[in-house]
Amino acid sequence: MMIQYIAILLMLVGIYGLLSQRNVIKMIVSLNIFEIGLNVFIISIGYVKDGVAPILTSVNNSSSLMFVDPLPHALVLTAIVIGVGVTALALALARKMHKKYGTYELDEMGGEA
């Protein structure tokens, strides 16, 4: 129960970082913190007390035991890999921004209003 509340609080910490920081690298770090909290929350929905991991082995060898829900695991596997793709594209954009303006702060970048 506590890990579900803490995952929601971690998501709120990530949103606070996105709203209040003005450095591009710190905004990308806050986006990653938000995604980690979201993944922990989705897996905590499917947890069954006294369940076992969803794999048939020679010790748990029948489908009438109590397994943990395997559907959120499939959704989170996709979400982790897509998070890596988004982070790579955002960092490539940040590097091009530094090459043009010379700084990472959003307040010092000039340009037309």
Added chain:
Amino acid sequence: MKQVISIILVLLIGVLIFGALYFSSDESLKFNEYGKVNLADRVSEKYIDKSVNGGSGVVEYQKSEGLESGSANYVTSIIVNYRSFDTLGEVTVLFISAFGVALLLGGKRKRQKNMFEPNFILKHGARLVFGLMVIFGVYMFSHGHLTPGGGFPGGSIIAASILLLYMADNEFRAKMKSLKATEGIAGSLYVIIGLLAVVLGGYFLANFLPTGIVGDLLSGGVIPIVYILIGLKVGSELSGIIDSFVTKEVE
């Protein structure tokens, strides 16, 4: 001033989320208590009994034969067999992000000067560890239907081994032409297997090979073949992204 406004907004969002999930009076929106879930209310019970298209009986390890998806790992059978179209969409999203990185940081590139000189242990130990890491990555994506793991962590381990070679030597560069050829061929073969399944199985991405006994190495029909293709594609894509980040443009 900006910090005070952002703290107030975040507290407002937090109160809304907590109130809607745990204290609402609408029974269809409220969460169960943590850990007390009845799996018979959810669709996952049909995934565990392997009876989505009808069928019955208890699934046993190394006894049941000819099921509708014969892999022993339940998460693999969901990702590659029951919901294989979502995996095709995710492979497409990874391809678009690697394509975007190569477009932004493109042009003619050469290796940039490292900020430190590699140590003696790093220089000569990296060759040994590279061989072990590649073997471990290939083991992980070829046994994806028997042990935890699968195509995505297996491909990432291969990309991490190429990152190790980049850091151990100042002049090393991977061959980009063979990486791009591997990625293109693996992605197209996945779609071709899907179209072949329309002819042989009836619908896109069906399982048309015979599924053997649950728990053997050659079981599961088309599942090990698809995971090998996904592992190779993810590994070469992430290696291409790492190469774009380490080099810099030629002036």
Added chain:
Amino acid sequence: MRAIFLKTEREVNKVQILEIVEIVIGALMLIIGIMAINAKKLLNSIIYLSIISMLAVVAFVLMKAPDVAVTEAVIGSGLVTAIFVFTLFSTRKEGEDL
């Protein structure tokens, strides 16, 4: 009767230890998250993000999810930290501190 009493006492101890470990790991994740946002240097912020990723792997293992734990361990420690550090290294001048 005394054997039954000792066995239930050991089981109660094991359940309490797992709950205490969950609470400690959750509190550490929150504290390091706030430290990562208010850090002065950029390199410290990236290292705190890597620590949060490793604590999330421990939380996944406690909730009996081995596939997700292996994927997050490889990606969170190897690839994301590496591309952050390479972006930071390529945009600083010679001899300057990060």
